[in-house]
Amino acid sequence: MKKIFLLALITCFYFTGLMAQTAKYVVIVSVDGFRPDFYMDKSWPAPNMQQMMDRGVYAEGVRGIFPTVTYPSHTTIITGAMPARHGIVYNTPFDMKGLSGRWVKDAKEIKVQTLWEAAHQAGLKTASVSWPVTVGAQIDYNIPETWSETTPGDRRGATSQDATPKGLFEEVQENATGHLQANDLDLHYLSMNENLGRMTAYLILKYKPNLVTVHLPCTDEFEHMEGREGEGVRRAVASADRAIGDIMEALLKAGIKDSTALIITGDHGFVDTHSSLAPNVWLAQQGLIGVTPDRGNWKAAFHSSGGSAFLHLKDPKDEKTLQQVKKMLSELPYSQQKLFRIIDRSVMDKMGSDPEAALALTGVQGISFNNNADGPILKPAKGGAHGYFPDFKEIRTGFVATGAGLNMGTVFPEIGLEDIAPLVAKLLGIELKQAEGIVYPGMLMSTKK
Numbered sequence: 001m002k003k004i005f006l007l008a009l010i011t012c013f014y015f016t017g018l019m020a021q022t023a024k025y026v027v028i029v030s031v032d033g034f035r036p037d038f039y040m041d042k043s044w045p046a047p048n049m050q051q052m053m054d055r056g057v058y059a060e061g062v063r064g065i066f067p068t069v070t071y072p073s074h075t076t077i078i079t080g081a082m083p084a085r086h087g088i089v090y091n092t093p094f095d096m097k098g099l100s101g102r103w104v105k106d107a108k109e110i111k112v113q114t115l116w117e118a119a120h121q122a123g124l125k126t127a128s129v130s131w132p133v134t135v136g137a138q139i140d141y142n143i144p145e146t147w148s149e150t151t152p153g154d155r156r157g158a159t160s161q162d163a164t165p166k167g168l169f170e171e172v173q174e175n176a177t178g179h180l181q182a183n184d185l186d187l188h189y190l191s192m193n194e195n196l197g198r199m200t201a202y203l204i205l206k207y208k209p210n211l212v213t214v215h216l217p218c219t220d221e222f223e224h225m226e227g228r229e230g231e232g233v234r235r236a237v238a239s240a241d242r243a244i245g246d247i248m249e250a251l252l253k254a255g256i257k258d259s260t261a262l263i264i265t266g267d268h269g270f271v272d273t274h275s276s277l278a279p280n281v282w283l284a285q286q287g288l289i290g291v292t293p294d295r296g297n298w299k300a301a302f303h304s305s306g307g308s309a310f311l312h313l314k315d316p317k318d319e320k321t322l323q324q325v326k327k328m329l330s331e332l333p334y335s336q337q338k339l340f341r342i343i344d345r346s347v348m349d350k351m352g353s354d355p356e357a358a359l360a361l362t363g364v365q366g367i368s369f370n371n372n373a374d375g376p377i378l379k380p381a382k383g384g385a386h387g388y389f390p391d392f393k394e395i396r397t398g399f400v401a402t403g404a405g406l407n408m409g410t411v412f413p414e415i416g417l418e419d420i421a422p423l424v425a426k427l428l429g430i431e432l433k434q435a436e437g438i439v440y441p442g443m444l445m446s447t448k449k
């Protein structure tokens with residue numbers, strides 16, 4: 001009897017320890033194309049991020065997922081799972097008819113539990129602004145990243161339609177941003193970051209959600225156009241930092257700053273590019289893909305994802321075609337072979353990449369990929385790209401966090417993108433099923449026993 005009592009007591013302590021909530025509120029800000037140098041190198045115009053680094057916990061780099069692209073990465077941030085498990089393996093799924101394809105926006109396509117769902121199950125309130133793959137998501141106050149395929153330049157109609165509860169997009173315009181014009185939610189204008197920051201600040205003040213997620217997209221756009229060090233990138237970093245400042249002030253005004261953990265992270269780093277490679281041209285030379293718009297009677301195709309390209313076989317069991325492609329790649333002249341390396345299936349399994357791809361190519365720095373099956377094998381490109389295999393410094397994203405439950409003055413040389421969601425779950429005292437990441441004890445404030 002005594003033993004049972006003791007066991008019950010230990011179990012009780014264990015679970016109290018495991019599920020103890022150390023932050024009543026958590027805010028995750030994802031800056032698209034966020035790089036550690038934005039906070040570690042004080043020459044970037046980002047005082048909020050840099051002061052957070054001085055006061056909190058940060059990583060010198062966050063290893064991303066493969067491919068290092070926006071939608072799969074954001075889904076890893078919010079689930080702690082790798083793409084093969086969470087189901088969002090590309091921005092645009094492989095599709096022989098379109099190749100450029102549609103973006104995955106519907107939350108139903110996520111196959112594992114999200115932080116929002118876990119929070120909801122624990123009776124906590126959630127809000128989200130402009131987060132990828134959130135149309136129809138279980139979020140109490142949700143303004144998803146969405147646009148109509150017919151009018152991609154004007155996001156207002158789709159946002160109004162997909163925001164929940166109904167009328168939320170109108171509510172934030174009335175109370176936070178003022179009436180929005182089409183170009184106020186356009187990636188090319190930094191006012192988009194500012195408007196998203198104001199919407200988030202409003203939702204915090206008005207509803208005090210326990211978990212808030214927001215995605216600020218403009219930095220990515222300018223890094224694509226200008227490369228890592230462009231003038232526009234500096235302005236975009238300043239605008240993201242300004243939005244973060246608005247969010248910090250909202251936490252202060254709402255009286256919840258001391259009970260909130262604020263996390264700034266991102267989805268991938270960036271690489272400067274000079275040339276774009278078209279590996280489908282090699283497949284066309286082998287007769288494995290047609291050059292007509294419908295690609296003819298194809299057997300194999302590369303699906304480009306920026307800095308990498310994934311090989312798909314029409315018949316996944318077609319070993320003969322796979323061997324033909326491997327042989328062709330091994331026999332290319334060195335002048336072409338040196339532009340990329342092959343990521344084989346066993347490495348992709350470890351990284352949780354698209355289970356349906358037979359292999360992938362990842363570019364050396366400077367090389368990105370396109371889907372063309374005719375024309376030159378290599379054409380000029382400019383600006384920046386991501387999507388590369390995540391094993392070098394420039395492609396890493398960042399992580400800096402401060403506030404309730406978090407340690408101060410700790411530096412991590414590297415964490416994984418999948419480690420963020422378990423940390424958030426731990427801070428909120430909720431259980432996140434299916435997460436593959438781990439919580440580093442040094443991130444958390446030590447509690448007296």
Ligand SMILES: [Zn+2]
Binds near residue numbers: 069070071268
């Ligand atoms: Zn991105």
